[in-house]
Amino acid sequence: MSRASGHAYTVIRGMILSGELPTGSQVSEEALALRCGVSRTPVRDALRRLESDLLIRRSESQRSFVADWSDDDIEDAFELRSMLEAQAARRAATRIAPAQLEALRHHNRLIGAAIAGEKPDIPAFLDHNRDFHEIILTAAGSSRLASLLTRLIEQPVVWRTAQNYDRENLQRSHHEHEELLAAFARKDPAWAASIMAGHIRRAYYAYRDAYSAQRTAAE
Amino acid sequence: MSRASGHAYTVIRGMILSGELPTGSQVSEEALALRCGVSRTPVRDALRRLESDLLIRRSESQRSFVADWSDDDIEDAFELRSMLEAQAARRAATRIAPAQLEALRHHNRLIGAAIAGEKPDIPAFLDHNRDFHEIILTAAGSSRLASLLTRLIEQPVVWRTAQNYDRENLQRSHHEHEELLAAFARKDPAWAASIMAGHIRRAYYAYRDAYSAQRTAAE
DNA sequence: CGGCAGCTTATTGTATACAAATAGGCTAGG
DNA sequence: CCTAGCCTATTTGTATACAATAAGCTGCCG
Numbered sequence: 001m002s003r004a005s006g007h008a009y010t011v012i013r014g015m016i017l018s019g020e021l022p023t024g025s026q027v028s029e030e031a032l033a034l035r036c037g038v039s040r041t042p043v044r045d046a047l048r049r050l051e052s053d054l055l056i057r058r059s060e061s062q063r064s065f066v067a068d069w070s071d072d073d074i075e076d077a078f079e080l081r082s083m084l085e086a087q088a089a090r091r092a093a094t095r096i097a098p099a100q101l102e103a104l105r106h107h108n109r110l111i112g113a114a115i116a117g118e119k120p121d122i123p124a125f126l127d128h129n130r131d132f133h134e135i136i137l138t139a140a141g142s143s144r145l146a147s148l149l150t151r152l153i154e155q156p157v158v159w160r161t162a163q164n165y166d167r168e169n170l171q172r173s174h175h176e177h178e179e180l181l182a183a184f185a186r187k188d189p190a191w192a193a194s195i196m197a198g199h200i201r202r203a204y205y206a207y208r209d210a211y212s213a214q215r216t217a218a219e
Numbered sequence: 220m221s222r223a224s225g226h227a228y229t230v231i232r233g234m235i236l237s238g239e240l241p242t243g244s245q246v247s248e249e250a251l252a253l254r255c256g257v258s259r260t261p262v263r264d265a266l267r268r269l270e271s272d273l274l275i276r277r278s279e280s281q282r283s284f285v286a287d288w289s290d291d292d293i294e295d296a297f298e299l300r301s302m303l304e305a306q307a308a309r310r311a312a313t314r315i316a317p318a319q320l321e322a323l324r325h326h327n328r329l330i331g332a333a334i335a336g337e338k339p340d341i342p343a344f345l346d347h348n349r350d351f352h353e354i355i356l357t358a359a360g361s362s363r364l365a366s367l368l369t370r371l372i373e374q375p376v377v378w379r380t381a382q383n384y385d386r387e388n389l390q391r392s393h394h395e396h397e398e399l400l401a402a403f404a405r406k407d408p409a410w411a412a413s414i415m416a417g418h419i420r421r422a423y424y425a426y427r428d429a430y431s432a433q434r435t436a437a438e
Numbered sequence: 439c440g441g442c443a444g445c446t447t448a449t450t451g452t453a454t455a456c457a458a459a460t461a462g463g464c465t466a467g468g
Numbered sequence: 469c470c471t472a473g474c475c476t477a478t479t480t481g482t483a484t485a486c487a488a489t490a491a492g493c494t495g496c497c498g
Binding site for chain 1: 221264267271273281292295296298299302306361362363364366367370371
């Protein structure tokens with residue numbers, strides 16, 4: 001990722017995720033270029049990528065808007081993610097290398113540490129969680145699957161999920177990772193896939209509960 | 220899709236699919252720009268889209284190459300397509316509108332007509348087949364699923380598959396569509412999904428047989 | 439008072455020039 | 469003869485200017 005283009009991508013993505021750019025609002029290439037301190041060219045690049053991430057949608061006249069997510073969209077995204085991550089786990093089960101398995105154990109130990117203290121260290125949890133899933137995706141050895149999944153996992157809803165995790169959810173997540181490790185150790189594709197499907201599905205309900213609680217509180 | 224950019228996309232894609240650009244060969248933005256009669260700017264655009272279609276891969280130094288497809292890659296693509304199209308069928312089963320169901324029947328009748336004659340009309344078959352699957356994807360009502368699937372269905376391997384269909388395969392394809400119609404008429408998601416999964420899976424083996432026969436003949 | 443035509447302005451598309459990076463060859467030294 | 473390192477030629481990245489297009493507005497006419 002080249003300097004200006006990558007910078008624009010990071011900045012714009014951050015503005016969307018943080019809510020600085022409200023969902024549904026129009027964004028102009030010019031305005032974003034100024035905000036990022038680069039010219040329109042790399043901004044156009046970044047917008048195209050964000051569009052394929054489904055963070056930006058474009059009108060029929062090619063104008064760019066921050067994507068808005070209905071409840072159905074959110075369920076939909078989790079459903080697809082569940083299916084694809086399960087497939088990744090299925091493939092990884094028979095392909096994973098011993099070193100990768102060890103790396104998974106390592107990251108899950110660090111996840112365990114991050115949620116052990118008085119106050120859970122959410123950023124650390126997120127980091128190691130991302131690494132954990134990324135290793136599985138790599139072990140699956142399918143560039144197509146990787147290409148499809150990365151379009152889903154970088155989305156705001158997914159990103160915000162863990163922010164709403166309570167201690168119980170964090171620990172269950174950690175425990176499900178342990179089960180995945182067991183399935184991988186046995187090289188059992190069906191087992192790995194079903195744990196992963198459930199893992200993502202539970203994340204969906206965790207998000208949903210937190211979100212609806214939030215909405216209720218706001219009213 | 221704007222004029223120059225869309226034109227570049229179509230031309231380059233055609234050059235890849237027709238084999239004019241050999242798999243693995245490097246392509247330069249400048250050369251393609253000349254070939255398409257546009258400047259590098261829309262070519263860059265087109266290359267980015269082709270990259271996300273996985274028709275182009277980029278080296279770590281950002282140079283562009285025509286993607287090469289191993290046998291594993293091909294199986295992988297069909298496997299994912301099977302999974303996602305089955306999901307589309309599952310969703311469509313309970314959401315499809317009567318008008319859409321009628322449109323599906325219409326296209327499958329035309330498919331039947333295209334393969335009835337002495338010499339099957341493959342282009343017509345492909346057209347109506349694409350429409351058929353597109354209606355299902357629309358009826359599924361998931362923009363994410365649509366976005367993911369269109370990255371898979373436009374790939375050279377998939378495109379070439381029907382070129383290799385013999386009469387029996389064409390008729391079986393037509394018949395499987397009829398079964399799908401029955402599943403949709405009953406609004407049975409599980410039935411629709413399993414037929415679709417098998418439908419794509421069979422297409423994979425049809426391609427595989429034709430391809431290996433081709434390879435054997437070439438030796 | 440409502441609607442449409444034409445203009446004005448905002449926004450995106452394209453071309454071109456130049457800057458940066460890098461691949462591949464060439465030379466010099468061992 | 470092989471290798472290291474530089475150097476050039478190729479290729480991609482970025483900025484900017486201009487062209488095309490679409491949205492919004494204003495004023496005219498029904």
